[in-house]
Amino acid sequence: MKFSLATFGLASLVASAAAMSVSYDTGYDDPNRSMGVVSCSDGPNGLMHRFPTQGAIPNFPRIGGLSGIAWNSAQCGSCHKITYNGKSIFVVAIDSSSTGFNIGLTAMNELTNNQATSLGRIEAEVTNASPSDCRITQTNEVSDTP
Numbered sequence: 495m496k497f498s499l500a501t502f503g504l505a506s507l508v509a510s511a512a513a514m515s516v517s518y519d520t521g522y523d524d525p526n527r528s529m530g531v532v533s534c535s536d537g538p539n540g541l542m543h544r545f546p547t548q549g550a551i552p553n554f555p556r557i558g559g560l561s562g563i564a565w566n567s568a569q570c571g572s573c574h575k576i577t578y579n580g581k582s583i584f585v586v587a588i589d590s591s592s593t594g595f596n597i598g599l600t601a602m603n604e605l606t607n608n609q610a611t612s613l614g615r616i617e618a619e620v621t622n623a624s625p626s627d628c629r630i631t632q633t634n635e636v637s638d639t640p
Contacts (some may be wrong), residue, residue: 514620516576517595518610522558522598523590525549532589533559537566541588551586552629556604558597559589573628578605578618584627595620 500590521527526549529542531533536542550635554572563569576595583595583605595618602610605618625631 504639505541510542511619511621513617514576515615516578516598516605516618516620517591517594517615518599519559519596520599522596523600525554525556532567532571533563533567534588535565539566539570541571546584546618548588551588553584553586555598555600556583556585556628557588558585558589558595558601559591560595561591561593563587563590567599573623573625573630575621575623575627576605576618577621578616579606579607581607584623586628586630595601 514621525548528547529540529545529550532541532548534541542553548554551557560569560572560574569587574585574587574595575582576585576597581604583601584594585601587595589596596606599610606613606616
């Protein structure tokens with residue numbers, strides 16, 4: 495029975511991986527930018543009351559917008575693993591995006607081996623990840639693990 499449950503769990507993880515368009519926006523590289531300008535600003539699911547600026551987010555500069563997020567979305571602050579050509583980074587969703595994931599230039603350069611500006615937009619594998627992978631804890635303080 496344990497084997498079949500483990501197999502089911504692995505199949506579920508694999509099924510949650512999806513190819514997604516990833517682009518960059520240098521606005522996500524500004525540590526002083528107010529969280530009041532992103533979709534995940536205020537409201538019960540907003541991030542502004544915990545992180546007043548983008549630089550206050552523990553995983554900064556690995557932040558960005560994700561399609562499907564709107565104001566006060568339950569996905570605000572969710573952690574995602576983005577993999578491109580064998581390289582993976584963990585990104586916190588803080589904003590909306592019209593297509594796929596839109597992350598900072600610094601994060602995209604980390605993901606693409608400093609090729610973000612020449613590539614512009616890529617297709618990458620995106621999976622949901624644990625908040626701890628993005629250094630987010632239940633109390634939304636920086637965790638001890640990098």
